[in-house]
Amino acid sequence: MLAFVVRRALQALLVMLVVALIAFTLFRFVGDPINQMVGLDTSIAERAQLREMLGLNDPVVVQFARFIWHALHLDFAISYQFKQPVVALIGERFPATIELAFVSALFALLVGIPMGVYTALHRGSWLSTVFLTVSLVGISLPVFLTGILLIFLFAVTLGVLPSFGRGEVVHLGFWTTGLLTASGLRAIVLPAVTLGLFQLTLIMRLVRSEMLEVLRTDYIKFARARGLSERAINFGHALRNTLVPVITIVGLQLGSVIAFAIITETVFQWPGMGLLFLIAVQNADIPVTAAYLLLVAAIFVAINLIVDLLYVAIDPRIRVEARGV
């Protein structure tokens, strides 16, 4: 068990190092950092002095080590376009993205699971067919198109929901939240639905296929034979056993949610990290790009590691395998 944990942790560390190397290469070799920092009238001597001062003449290995050292202290230099520390920029926008991801995941779970259960229990009913068809269309629609269609319908035509921004936010220490004001709650609806739609279809299909499989097993037949009510069988026995894979997938998908947030945030001008990253890519703002990359990698690697470890904790078969190796 311990050996398995250590091996997975080492692998995670290796992935982080590789990503750090990519981020460093971007940072150091794509464009000249000095050119980005100074104006046109800076003399060559001053440039050389700045170069020496920033340690850009040191061996690359030393620079890479310094980059990692700074990254560990959350120091990602100054953004080229905003002239502010990158950490402050990301810190400002972090809560917006996390809130959006959280609300959309909640929406996907709360709507997707009942829809999945329904389509599994009532196979062939017209409503199930509608759900499945809609989910197929949902998977085929690009995220940005879903967003535009929702804006067109709810913001432009019906005029009931705002189409951009976060509404009013409340400051809670370092965190800002839009979930406590009416305008903030109204503003999050469309982006959260847009972002959650793909997860919703995924969850619905997963719950459906897992339910269909579980309903065929012997212990469900046994529960029927014992005379338990349909309700107890469907929800107490069947649904419960489908939830482990569902929660795993939702957890693993959290990373994709953050990635797709780039698109959703752009469509809805949501002031989160994704929008920041996109503007950074468009304007070749390498410090922001590198920092975002490292942050997202850290989130992904952490999620994967936690899921792997949880699996070992939950499923004894994997534990035996892990010990065997």
Place this chain on the structure above:
Amino acid sequence: MTGVDAEVPRLSITRRPSRVAAFFDHDLVYSFLHSRVTIVAALVTLAIVLAAVLAPWIAPHDPFDLRQLSLLDSHLPPAWAPDGDRRFLLGTDDQGRDVLSAILYGSRISLTVGLLSVALAAAVGIALGLVAGYVRGALDSIIMRAADVQLTFPAILIALLIDGTIRALGDARNEQTAFWVLVLSIGLSSWVQYARTVRGSTLVEKNKDYVLAAQLIGLDRTSILFRHVLPNVMGPVLVIATINLGLAIILEATLSFLGVGLPPTEPSLGTLISIGNKFLFAGEWWIAIFPGVTLAGLVLAVNLLGDWMRDALNPKLR
């Protein structure tokens, strides 16, 4: 023995079915003709592909010919609206370009980028997968670890990153460069699936007798890999490629929509939607919605075809 001899003449009498009959008897064709959804999907795909290929001949206007454009014609609604113009069936955009023609040319660009990037991803993935599975050792470890790392991140993020890096290095505003940068970013963001599948099949194939025979007659590695092993691992690759085509088209549209894909002077469907998005609030919905519906229809149809192909080729589901 005599029993076997007696069988021979009867066997020689049964004629081989003709090529056409064999074609219609094939499992794939059978399952195709028995799935209405798949037939519709194939027809939609065919229609869009044909329209895209024939765009220069069937488009009512040439949206790139500045002499034909007139700002007087800009912002016209579709022909059936009260103040629509019969010359422009689906209306015009802010430059006075015919939306229908722009969609025809746009699907042409979207499909080209999609097909080229899928071809690139497949080529890279197949080559790396074959080598990893056949050579094994350190090379295998390096390739598969790289695949693991890349698989940790969604394709859109990797495509954005490659796209952004190349843009930072050089000038990608040029139409020609933007096109190839897009193909490269999408292609390199999705090679992993091919590599994994091909590696798996190669591991199985390399121990078969025909490979051993090829090795024994002294063929070199390259020709064993590409002339003997490759044809035997191509089946699953075709399925992945079909499914990934829809994904590649979505990726292209997304990147273009985000403003890091194709420029407005050479618009793909994504660029058209991005242009139309600016006028959505003014109530000029046709500029964004028609390209959007085309894109969604195309992707849905391609995805359905991919699903059908996967199920039809999967012996477990038969």
